[in-house]
Amino acid sequence: MSKQINVALIGNPNTGKTSVFNQLTGLNQKVGNYPGITVEKKEGICKLPRGVKAHILDLPGTYSLNTTSLDESVAVELLLNKNDKDHPDVAIVVSDVENLKRNLLLFTQIKDLKIPTILVINMADRMVRKGISIDIELLEQKLNSKIALVSTRKETGIDRLRNLIADYKNLPKSQNVDISVIAPDYFERLKEAFPKEDVYKLWLVITQDVNFMPLEKTLIKDTSSFTTKSKSELKRLQQKETILRYQFINGILKETYKIDANAAKGFRATLDKVLTHKVFGYLIFFLILLTIFQAIYGWSEYPMDLIDGFFASATEWVKDTLPPGVFTNLIAEGILAGIGGIVIFIPQIAFLFLFIALLEETGYMSRVVFLMDRIMRPFGLSGKSVVPLISGTACAIPAVMATRTIENWKERLITILVTPFTTCSARLPVYLIIIALVIPEGSFLGLSYKALTLMSLYLMGFGAAILSAVILNKILKIKSRSFFVVEMPNYKLPLIKNVAYTVLEKTKSFVFGAGKIILAISIVLWFLGSNGFSDEFKNAETIVAQRIKEKGFSANSEVYFENQQETLGNNLNKEAAVTQLKDLEERALSQEIASYKLEHSYMGYMGKAIEPIVRPLGYDWKIGIAVLTSFAAREVFVGTLATIYSVGNDEEETIKNRMAAEINPRTKRPLFNLASGISLLLFYAFAMQCMSTLAVVKRETNSWKWPAGQLVFMSLFAYIVALIAYQILK
Amino acid sequence: MDIIQHILVYITVAISAFYLINKFLLPKSVWAGKKNNSKACGQDDCGCH
Structure with a gap:
């Protein structure tokens, strides 16, 4: 049997990386954690032509290899560590057709690590509407790589991508940019000190702030023939590197990428104006929340009754059919009762995840993050804290891990400490059964009392998180400054497949995990x-x-x-x-x-x-x-x-x-x-x-x-x- | 038959109790042993440099 090809899927956030992953792997995927740390690890198997198989690893989204957060460093560590069992034979950089310039920064960095690299230009279906044309052949020549023009929505280009992965050995390994020109003396000395090593790899090891063993830097400092630069000098060199790369990218795109500036821009701008409006933005968000909670109650009633009835009948069947005795009692009263108590909540939890997935897929969630930044600032949090707080509605564990994107330690610590207040899906079964028992039937303005109670509990959890953040902001004596940058992805119709995968995966992990x-x-x-x-x-x-x-x-x-x-x-x-x-x-x-x-x-x-x-x-x-x-x-x-x-x-x-x-x-x-x-x-x-x-x-x-x-x-x-x-x- | 049912109950309960103790009370190192970090990034033979 031939060896599996290790493929690393990497790209900026919001480029449709997960959609490409889903199309390549189908249902042959699993989610776990990277060993030793708690960053989510998504991997799957993809069948390629000629019976070859590829192990696809979906790496956390990153804008460049100059990482600023802990989970971004996972990608860098994997690309640098040849001994890692998942070290890629080939890297696939997923880019978005509308933001190709920014996406190519990461591409050139990975290419310079001399890893065979394929560029996927995703969302190709938007090209006509946005007036974009690309000379793919010329771009391939200039980047000295292979390109797959993909539309995950229309399911085009994936076969070419599969063929390119299968032929990865024929991909050129040459570098795009020679970074030694930014400081020739410094890189010359680096080369002399470590003659056997690749200069760009050394440069990345030196400049990574996170997740690397201190030994590495000590080793470089102690080498008599080489002294590294101060932190601020290294930062300045990193900036020079970025400028050099953009010069290279601009030069290429000038010849290969054309865009009609008059093409549709109006719809997105108008929608953004409304959805991020000081008053209407919050009102719409509130109405969406109301709809979600009403739907959780209204839609799941019937399947829940069915499940409840099924377990009651199953218990009776076990007692009537199996020989009487303690083990039969254990199955009927212990095992079935326990499982029934959790399975009954699958419909409501699935609906909750369905709505969260829809909000993320449409691009609305980023607008919520932007909206909430205004509210969060006075409480010692940032807009980025909203992502963990909203993720907390699923589970506090990944939500606490999601705080790794917050660079400022004080904001990160406060977010970690207050996130468990947000109503996670584990609280939902407790709420649902108690609300069903004690809250009377009836409605207010068409919304049932039960749905309103549930929504109040969610808001209360969120309120407690904010209140605690204010207190912690006053108590914690950590000085720091931070800036808020959020990318607003384009609005798009959600892909049913992606939404279905998310709902399935999250519900599965809830049921099997707990x-x-x-x-x-x-x-x-x-x-x-x-x-x-x-x-x-x-x-x-x-x-x-x-x-x-x-x-x-x-x-x-x-x-x-x-x-x-x-x-x-x-x-x-x-x-x-x-x-x-x-x-x-x-x-x-x-x-x-x-x-x-x-x-x-x-x-x-x-x-x-x-x-x-x-x-x-x-x-x-x-x-x-x-x-x-x-x-x-x-x-x-x-x-x-x-x-x-x-x-x-x-x-x-x-x-x-x-x-x-x-x-x-x-x-x-x-x-x-x-x-x-x-x-x-x-x-x-x-x-x-x-x-x-x-x-x-x-x-x-x-x-x-x-x-x-x-x-x-x-x-x-x-x-x-x-x-x-x-x-x-x- | 009654004895078999009792034995099955004790086995099931013992497995469940062991699972819970292992998950919540025993430190992970009991089964994992000492972690071998020799190939971690930054070490001599890590392959990063």
Whole structure:
């Protein structure tokens, strides 16, 4: 079998790099992290002519090899490190037909590393509309490389690109620009000191500020025949290099690239004026948010009911079909209940990601970043902080990692510390189930109360992030200055394929990422809830029967009787009514035994131990257990409750119904009422409750000081707010 | 049959508990051992220069 070709896909942000990646790899792709760091690593396999295969690596977007942020340095490190298993045999530089000049800067830098390089000119379908013409043949000659004119929208040019990759050995390796002319003496000495090395590679190693071992620079400083320059001198040389490259690029484009200046510019300018307007811009953004939250509720109701019903039937099927015993109980009450508790939220999470993907694909997200910069500045944040804050609506972990694009350390640190306040998708299942239980039906101006509550929670999370940023901005004594530059990509119709990939990938990672943890926790919890050491647990049947004989049924059972009577109506004859009542009493007895056993199980004792802490918030020991376990991941909350309420329960009921039927034995009112529900919502809106985020914050800040402070502050704040809300509303 | 079901439960619970302990409590280095950085960028044989 022939060796796979290693291909690095690299390019400026917003050039359609991901679309090219998707077209090359189809569904043969996976997303992970670079070893040792948490920058997202996207890779896939592409089938080439003659049965050859290529391993495609989608590198983080970068404007040049003079990196300014940590994730950009990933690209440089890979291109320089020949020992890296992913070091490319061929590099593909993806450029955008409308910004070719700027994109060619990166191309010439990569070409100068003597890596075979292919230039992809993407978005070719826009050429006619924009009045652009390119002499491809001449451009290939001038750049001494091969070019693929691609339109991912029209799916053209990809076959040529595949052929070029397969023939990569025939690509010229010559350099485009001789950078030694910017400081001949300096580069001469560099050459003398390291005669075996390529000068441009050495230059890049010297000038990279980030992610390289200090040993490298020490080695260069200590070499007696060579002394490097000061930081400011190196910066000046970098600027000279950029100017030299642009001179080269301008010269080439003058002969090969023509643009009709009168071609359509008006539409984009008009749209920008409206969407980034001081008043209308924010109004439109607000309306878009409203539509998203309304749609999350309206559209996902039907599939959610289907999933809920499916899991209830599956539980019943398992109990009826498999031989009775503890393992069957584990499958029905532990595994299925736990998985069902998370799978049910797939439709809503998929819709959320669908809207985020659409906003990004159309180019609107960059306008939001620009709009928000005005608001963010006074709070010690920048427009760039909006990207992590918006990404935080998916998950705080990549959002914290996304702060690497913020050059200013103070702004970056503040963004890292406040990002976990934004409502991540893990909070969504908790919000959705509690809102469904405690917020009444009804609407205001056509928007349901439930959708409005959900939107308020999102805004509250965002507000808490801003408020904390203000406080941190005042407290942190770090002096720094920063500038805000954002690229406004062209508006475009979203590519269905790209949107579909994003939704699929994000939903998959949500379900499988959290799913394994939830499944494991559900199994352990089921075990702890189904076993106990005390006499009460072992003699539960006798004790409960005796108690009912003396004191009658519990408040929970009384409510159960009332509900059942309402359902059955009064149309039964006397004989049928007696049989029915007997049946109901038997069911109530078995439920009371299950509940008593649960209370005296291992889990029951654990829950009772933490109950004094959570009782002032309106929670019982079962919710306490769910809050505790959801520290692993917030969405575990629903899975835990689903497991707790399933243990020993023979009824075919949905999680929501089980939770709605739960009565607080102290107040004799439903456990999930408006006061306890709002208290729970607020607790989850502000609490840290995510071990993985803490670990990422530690990694990004390189200290336990920040995540520890974050955990204490967010937990205390959440507890106090939830306490106040419950005490006012109860 | 009952014994088999019990054994299956204990195995499943043990696997789950081990997974959770390994994921959240044990430091990563327990299984990874010491990281070999000899090929990291900047070292003598890293291939960057």
